[in-house]
Amino acid sequence: MEAVLEQVEQLPALLAVSRSALVRDWDSLTLDRALEWTRYFQHLHNRFRTRPRLREALGRRLRRGQPGPLLSFPQLGRCPQLLGLALLENRALPPAACHRLLHSLLQPAAAEVGPEPRSLVLLARRKAASRLLALPRGLPRPLEGMEPQLQAEAQLLLSRLREEGQEVEPAGEAAERLRWLSGVLEQLPQPRAFEVVAAALLLLRRGSAAEQAGGRGRDGSSLDGNQASAAGEECVAGPLLSWLLGSLERFSAFCLCLPGSLLASLAGHYSQLSRPYLDLLTVWGCHLLYDPLQGRWVKSCLDKAQLSWEELRERFSCLCQGSALLRGQTQAALKLLKAQDGDFKVRGLSVWTDVLMEVEESLRKEAEC
């Protein structure tokens, strides 16, 4: 067993090399050996998948194997594809080795050997499908549906977090996992990373809601068929929330760049987020000043006040359109702020009086409709 563990420990290094310039020294024999190794790892995955203790041992070794990306047990099963595609994209791979790679990945003779070549054909077809299905122009997509690309990234993130969650977590690795998550999310430009995290959090809730409703309506958005329990979902949401709330600067950038409706629905689903979000809105609101000449609230100083009056009002009214619980919490917060400012009942004296009046008015209008 120790021998197997030592072999597995080499995998991260192998994958790292496949993405590096070091492959320029590979000949066709090296390539064959590398592919054989990946098939062997895939075989190990199939053999040990249902044996938790061996899984755990392999997983620990994979984590130890550095340098390279953080890997865990499920990646063993995807090994041939991970290596094959990494090599295909690596320009440093010399012609002879590349010739061998193409033939073993794509040629008809290879098609009978393993499941990978067929799945590469399927991949090409799906990529074309994604183009074709995006072609018909017409109405914009429905608002509540998120962009499919974003959703796909969020689904991958979730399914990796789930895989991680299934691994037995030794003490002290939570911090490491959070570091890893930060590293992964840094691969994306900031607004995108925020959008992906928000989408992932929403998908989690949507998934569990659909499950409660008998699992209907999930077929299209099902997340890899990984139907984890509610407790399991919490350990997926946990790292994402920790990442968001771990730095005030990050959380504030997050709340600033996403639309109010999305934030409100997140706050409605995750009570951990609603308080910090309201606190942030309070800080932003305090930076607004009333300009009696213009008769409206303006930013006091361009650096600090990050939301305009209109944006602030919009965010609060989104919060009040959510669940009764969230509406109650928001209105209570606003009333408290209003009281702290002197409980004025006319406009232009406290920003909170004005926000509250606007919000209540729009709620009244809605009720009349």
Place this chain on the structure above:
Amino acid sequence: MAQHTTVPKLNFEYWLDKAIEWGQATTLESQKDMCLHLPQLQEFLHQIYETLKHMDSIVAIQQFPLIGQLLGRLCWNPFVIGYDESQKTLMWCLCCLYSSEPQNPVELKANSWIRSLLCHLLSSSKWESNDDESNTFTSTLGYTSADYYCHLVKNMVFSLVTELKGNQFNGLNIQGRVSASRVNAVSLFCLPLITLPDLTSLLETLLLYHGGASKEILSSEFLETVNEAFLKKKISLPESAVFNLWLRHPPSLEKATLYLLDQLVSIQLNSLEEVACVIKESLLPEAAIHPAIFRIVNEIFKNALRETSGTPEIMTIIQMFIQLFLQAHQNENKQHKFPLKAYFPYHHQPLVTALLRCPFGLPTTHWSQHLKHISDTLKAFVEDTNISSPADLFEIWFLVACFGEWLDIAAEQLLKAAVEPDALLWLLAFYYCPQNENQQRTQTMVEAQSVYSRLMMLFSCTVLSVKDLEAAVHSIIDVEQCSNQHLIVHLLTNFLLFSSGGHTIAQEFIYHITETTDRSKEVCSILIRTAYRINRIGKEDQSTVKLLNELLQKLTLKV
């Protein structure tokens, strides 16, 4: 799909021109043209691959100077890459062109170009800068572009399905409406992807989508291709989707019906159970619960029967279809289903009602009485009302023929039960000789009566020879009118099956008939139908069952 133009072998110029044209134009016409040519192009790519696989890459490029340009352009065309197996063949061709030992800068450049094309096909790659971040993100997570596109396509399908379904429900909400042209475009862009399993729910939604317009909004190319893929079992669809396809697109229904007929005629079938199985699999009997579908299918059957001048196999298929349709209709639980009579609106309703009685819903002792009722009703209708045109007569005859099980039972009852023969014989005479302009039917009737009485005389003989039986029918078998011969064969076959004397000479006699005449198919059809009926009742004499099986085994080997 249209394949009118025959393209000369390895005509690179032709396809390069096409590829350039398709690459530039984004009009609906050019997209339709593309869809129409996809099967041919796939065939062409396959031919290229067959040529290239035995060739050195350098020689190949020298011999086919346009190959690079063509394959390169095709790689960027999502219709081509998305279609069926084209992407596979295209990638194989690229692999063949890759040189393992490039000798000069040109070959090096060619190699690099091939890799960039493959990356374009397989990854959200470095060659496409806009997707780069997503690619790094995916690989940092430990996934590949295969995982990413798997999710992406499912999401896109789900989103389109939601959009179309939402639109269907909010039919009145003008703002939320998807335009007809958008739905049409979606259907056209799905065409290359029909056999991709991820798309099943979208295909289903499109087929069930109507959108309130009176005109068909789905592209007809799409409908044709879905139908073809379904018939060839390349995809499986929910029944409701298939029925909707046939309802909204009659050419597809026609094709499905003809396909079923071809299928049944071309394979050797040994039992009606097999026929029933193939017909059921086609979903047509259940689809026919919709009267519009029933009418079209029935019309096609009628034409097939005319064109083959009433081949017994076709007749058997139609009778089986009607039986299965009646079963499906009975099993249908819908509240508002059409009454059976509605499927035969232009026929004499008392006759329809009589024929519609399922034989197995009646005690066997009532069969001859019911047959007499059918015969009397038919006779009164045909003889009293002045049906002069051959077309009208054909319609009545076809109706009777559709319920051929009653005719088989009539022939059987004549030889098995104590019946008053005339009404039953008349029914058979009508079936085999509907025309009576020159008293043909009257003549047939007279001959049938005479054969029948001779057969009845032989019925109780326990010792019987082929010669005796031949002598009994000989004088009549010679007559030139072939309708009589069919009738006599029908009676004779039943005599052999149900008389004790017949049993002893059945093998020999049938061998004799099939050797001296071309009647083996006809006899075979009668025996197959009898076996099917007996299996369903399950109360037949064991020696008859045994004989029947032996005869069938021998005959089906011969036919």
